[in-house]
Structure formats: structure tokens, C-alpha cells
Amino acid sequence: MSALGAAAAAEWVKVRSVRSTPIMLAAFAVVGVGLGWVVAGSFADAAREQDSLAAGFFSLLLGQLVLITFAVQFAGAEFSTGTVRVSLAAVPSRGRFFAAKMLVTGLVVAGAAVVVEVATFFTAQSRLGERAAPFMEWETVEALLGGWIHLTLLSLFAAGVAVMVRSTVVALSVLLPILFLSSQGLGNVDAIRPVAQYLPDQVGMVVMHLTVPGDPQFGRDYGPWEGIGILVLWTAAALVGGWIAMRRRDA
Amino acid sequence: MIEVNHLTKRYRGGTAVDDLTFTVEPGRVTGFLGPNGAGKSTTIRMVLGLDRPTAGSALIGGRQYAEFKRPLTAVGALLEASDLHPGRSARDHLLWLAASNGLGRKRVQEVLEETGLSEAAGKRVRAFSLGMRQRLGIAAALLGDPGVLILDEPVNGLDPEGVIWVRNLAKRLAGEGRTVLVSSHLMAEMALTASHLVVIGRGRLLADLPTEEFVSAHSGANLEEAFMRLTSESVQYRAGGAR
Structure with missing residues (x-):
């Protein structure tokens, strides 16, 4: 091996x-899945015509907080428990240890995300009846693919931050308030929107149909895959930061 | 063999290890002695590549720790017994360590038996006493059947039976030709376990001599008192009134 x-x-x-x-x-x-079912119910009841694809993604914005907490805590536990010293005695190459940690975090998160996202999608769409989004269309596949990448990368971003600050608690207390913006829709507040729309949790929302294209308040200044591109940059920055911290600091 | 050459570690607040040079030979138990805060653990962490020296080097068998591809098969170390995830079982702790160095499950079972942890192997570490954590740490050190063993305060928290067990284990491992470094702040314990002593205080080398020499030089005297005299200049943390 x-x-x-x-x-x-x-x-x-x-x-x-x-x-x-x-x-x-x-x-x-x-x-x-649970909140997705509830949200889709309100979509189905609403008189106003809404983007039916979005029904399958709203609940993931709250669910992602749990997924991110998992990723942060798996990486951060090394430092909070002191296991990192045993880990580095077993794997002295800091880069290899960090790569292995991020690889496994990414695989677990990606696996969980694809299952939960697809389950949430079908649960939500099943409540929308005639207005359900067709599964086999590119728009649907694109949204699911983008959402999956969003959940996976956002979790990796968070894990990278956890290694950078070497703490589960510190990482969560920095990340959760920021990430909570999206689940509460605060990213749309006019005063902070020009900047807030580029935060890592916001940039995946276009591809998941959670923004209103062209709308001065709920729109974004970038397209769906540009948004994912920005998230890739955020993730790369966090991973590089984590890697540097891992290499530099004493265990 | 472990070679420590002019090893130095400075922090912003001061110097933890100060130009330390000594050699740990195979085939005998070397006691690494010093009062609390003397720099023993910092030295060990630098030997294991966990802390970066400010100056100097530490080599194991002529190589830096980071050069070992499967370090657990060369060097076994017991660090802080609390460096464990409390939610993981003893067996799983050893299993991930084994996986990291390509060692088999069979070896995990062997060290569990050797350290008397077979029955508790499935329990989460949270439920372990300090003594059991020490045993698990020693099991981890033995996992790769290494030629060099570094045990940082291994008798902490052990009951008298455990203390004797560690003493005999260290002697047996050295008898098999391995290099064994055991740190402690208890002179009396080291006099019974180690055949050679390296004594440090405030990060500096105070003595590097066979245990017998130390004992005969202080014959009749209480060993613990002799040790305190040797290190008296360098004790950093002293209870009020104690001399």
C-alpha cells in the first residue's frame, strides 16, 4: 500500500x-429530508408560482450546518484530544497526514451529501405534484450536481479552517455565525449583500436555484458555475492555509 | 541508538531545552530524569519530530524521525497518556495506528494481550483509568515491534503491580538489545529500572552516568534527596517553603 x-x-x-x-x-x-418535506409542503400550498427546484434545497442550507460541524469536529478532534501527536508519530510527514485527513473527510462528506441530497430532492418533489421538477432534465441534474459539490467543498473548507485554528470550538464559533447567514437569508440584506454574496456559503446558492436571477435583492452578480468556481477558490485557500499551519506549528 | 546533539528549544517566554547533548545506547534502560518542567517532554517531542528544534538535532539510528517510512516499526513512543480520543475504543485506537504503518490486526491482538487490555479492548477510552490509558499507550509503543522505545513517564497513574510490570518490561526490552529511554521525575523508581541515567534541569544536562555510580556516590544517603541536591539549582516550580 x-x-x-x-x-x-x-x-x-x-x-x-x-x-x-x-x-x-x-x-x-x-x-x-425532514425539513425538505415540510418546506415542499409550503411550496405546494403557496398560491404564487415558485421555482420548484428550490424546494429540494432550502432544507440543505440548514442541514449543511450539521455536515460542516461533522467535518470540523473530525479534523479538530485531533487537536482538542491531543491525538495529533500520536498521529504524527505514526505518520511523520505533515503533508501526508493532512492530505489523508482531508481525503477521508471529503469522501465521507461527499458520500453523505449525495445520498441526503437526492433523498431530499425526491421527498420534496413528491409533494409538489404537477409542479414537480422533472428529474431527467439538465437543469435538475445541474442543480443536484452543483448542490453536491457545494456541500462537499463547503465542508472541506470548514475542515481546512479547523486545522488552521487547531480547534473544533474556535473553528465552529468563527464559521457558524457566517454560515448561518445563508440559512437565515441574511445574505440578502442590502447593506452587506455586495460583500456577503461572495462568502463561501453564498456562492453555491445560484446553482441550487436558491436565488432569484436578475432580482436586485435576491439576485447575484455571478452565474451558477462561476459561484462554484468561487467556492473552489475558497476551499483551496482554506486547504493551503491548513497545510501551512500543519507544516509550521509544533504538534 | 538515540543521539541528541546540541538540541535547543526556545519559546517566546524562555528556553525549554538548552544545548542538550547525550546518547542513548542500545541494550540497556536509560533513565531520563529531571524535575517537572526540566524539558524532558520537550526533548522527547523533538526526538519524535513533533516539535521543531531551535538549534541542534536529534537522530535515531543515524536518521531523523521524519525519514522513517514506517516509523512505528523503528521507534515506539509513549507520550502523554491523555493523548487519546475518549470516544474511541482501545482496540480501534490500535487499529488505526496499525493501519497507518501497514501492520496487521494480529499484532493489535498481541499487544492487547501483552499489556493486559484484552478484556477492556472494546471499551471506550473515556471509561479508562489513568493506569489503563498508560497501558494502552505502551501497547501502542510496542505495536510495531520497534528497536527503539521512548516512554515518557510510563509509571504515572499505575498501581504498584503496574509499576513493577513496566519496570520488568523495560528491562526485558533492553535485554533483547533494544534502545530504551524512560523518563521520570522519580529518582527512586529510576534507580530500580535504569542502568544508566541522563539527568537534566532547566533544559541543561546535569549528569550522564551509570546508575551504579550515582548510587555509590550517594551511598547511605536517600537517593531522592541526592537527586534533589543535584537538581536543586534548576528546579523551576517549588512549593512554598520546600527546600
């Missing part, structure tokens, strides 16, 4: 062997 493979295998054992993993991923699923 390659050196990175062995380090990743160790991270895989770590993520499987704590109870918080299944608990948090289950909570993510419950919030995503």
Missing part, C-alpha cells in the same frame, strides 16, 4: 470508530 493509502486507511478507521460520525450524519439526513 502506498504511504498516502496507509495514512488514509488510518483516517478511515478513525472516522468509523467514533459514535459521533453516524450520529451527525444521521442528523444531517433528518434535517435535510
Whole structure:
């Protein structure tokens, strides 16, 4: 087995062997699917014509807080428990350890995200009856693909920040207020919108049909995949930051 | 063999390890002694590549720790016994360590048995006493059957039976030709375990000599008192009134 493979295998054992993993991923699923069902119900009742694709994504904005917390806590636990010293004694290459941690975090998050997102989509659309978005159309596939990338990258971004600040608590207290903006729609407040729309949790909203194109308040100054592109940059920055912190600091 | 050459670690607040040079030979137990705050753990962390030295170097078998591809098969270390995820079982802790260095599950079972943890292996570490955590840390150190063992305060929290067990284990491992470094702040314990002593205080080397020499030089005297005299100039944290 390659050196990175062995380090990743160790991270895989770590993520499987704590109870918080299944608990948090289950909570993510419950919030995503459960709230998705409720939201879609209100869509179905609404008189006004709304973008039916959006019905499947609103609940994920709240659910993503749980997914991000999982990613932060898996990376941050190394530092809060002191396990990082044992980890680095076993895998002395800091870069390899960090890569393995992010790889496994990414794989677990991506796996959970695709399952929950698709389940949420079908749950929501099933309530919309005739107004349901057709599954086999590119617009739907694009939104699901974009949402999946959004959930995965946003979690990796958060995990990178956790390594940068070497703490679960600090990372969450910095990230959650910012990430809460989107679930509360505060990113649309006029005073902060010009800047807030570029924050990492906001840039995936166009592709998920959670913005209103062209609207002065709910619109965005970028397109769906430009938004994902910005998220890629955010994620890359957080991963580079985490990697530098990992290499520089004493364990 | 462990070679520490002019090792120095300075923090913003001061110097933890100050131009420290000593060698740990294979085939015997070397006691690494010093009062609390003397720099023992910082030295060990630098040997393991966890902390970066301000100056100097530490080599294991002529190589830097970071050069080992599968370090657990070369060096086994017990660090702070609390460096564990409380929500993970003892077996899972050893399993991820084994996976990281390509070691099999069989080896995990062996070290669990060797350290008397077989029955508790499925329990989460949260439920472990300090003594059991120490045993788990020692199990982790033994996992890769390494030629060099570094045990930082291994008898902390152990009951008398555990203390004797660690003492005999260290001696047996050294008897097999391995390099064994055991740190402690208890002179009396080291006099029984180690055949060679490296004593530091305030990060500086105070003595590097066979245990016998130290004992005979202070024959008749209480060893713990002799140790305190040796390190008296360098004790950083002293209870009020104690001399």
C-alpha cells in the first residue's frame, strides 16, 4: 500500500470508530429530508408560482450546518484530544497526514451529501405534484450536481479552517455565525449583500436555484458555475492555509 | 541508538531545552530524569519530530524521525497518556495506528494481550483509568515491534503491580538489545529500572552516568534527596517553603 493509502486507511478507521460520525450524519439526513418535506409542503400550498427546484434545497442550507460541524469536529478532534501527536508519530510527514485527513473527510462528506441530497430532492418533489421538477432534465441534474459539490467543498473548507485554528470550538464559533447567514437569508440584506454574496456559503446558492436571477435583492452578480468556481477558490485557500499551519506549528 | 546533539528549544517566554547533548545506547534502560518542567517532554517531542528544534538535532539510528517510512516499526513512543480520543475504543485506537504503518490486526491482538487490555479492548477510552490509558499507550509503543522505545513517564497513574510490570518490561526490552529511554521525575523508581541515567534541569544536562555510580556516590544517603541536591539549582516550580 502506498504511504498516502496507509495514512488514509488510518483516517478511515478513525472516522468509523467514533459514535459521533453516524450520529451527525444521521442528523444531517433528518434535517435535510425532514425539513425538505415540510418546506415542499409550503411550496405546494403557496398560491404564487415558485421555482420548484428550490424546494429540494432550502432544507440543505440548514442541514449543511450539521455536515460542516461533522467535518470540523473530525479534523479538530485531533487537536482538542491531543491525538495529533500520536498521529504524527505514526505518520511523520505533515503533508501526508493532512492530505489523508482531508481525503477521508471529503469522501465521507461527499458520500453523505449525495445520498441526503437526492433523498431530499425526491421527498420534496413528491409533494409538489404537477409542479414537480422533472428529474431527467439538465437543469435538475445541474442543480443536484452543483448542490453536491457545494456541500462537499463547503465542508472541506470548514475542515481546512479547523486545522488552521487547531480547534473544533474556535473553528465552529468563527464559521457558524457566517454560515448561518445563508440559512437565515441574511445574505440578502442590502447593506452587506455586495460583500456577503461572495462568502463561501453564498456562492453555491445560484446553482441550487436558491436565488432569484436578475432580482436586485435576491439576485447575484455571478452565474451558477462561476459561484462554484468561487467556492473552489475558497476551499483551496482554506486547504493551503491548513497545510501551512500543519507544516509550521509544533504538534 | 538515540543521539541528541546540541538540541535547543526556545519559546517566546524562555528556553525549554538548552544545548542538550547525550546518547542513548542500545541494550540497556536509560533513565531520563529531571524535575517537572526540566524539558524532558520537550526533548522527547523533538526526538519524535513533533516539535521543531531551535538549534541542534536529534537522530535515531543515524536518521531523523521524519525519514522513517514506517516509523512505528523503528521507534515506539509513549507520550502523554491523555493523548487519546475518549470516544474511541482501545482496540480501534490500535487499529488505526496499525493501519497507518501497514501492520496487521494480529499484532493489535498481541499487544492487547501483552499489556493486559484484552478484556477492556472494546471499551471506550473515556471509561479508562489513568493506569489503563498508560497501558494502552505502551501497547501502542510496542505495536510495531520497534528497536527503539521512548516512554515518557510510563509509571504515572499505575498501581504498584503496574509499576513493577513496566519496570520488568523495560528491562526485558533492553535485554533483547533494544534502545530504551524512560523518563521520570522519580529518582527512586529510576534507580530500580535504569542502568544508566541522563539527568537534566532547566533544559541543561546535569549528569550522564551509570546508575551504579550515582548510587555509590550517594551511598547511605536517600537517593531522592541526592537527586534533589543535584537538581536543586534548576528546579523551576517549588512549593512554598520546600527546600
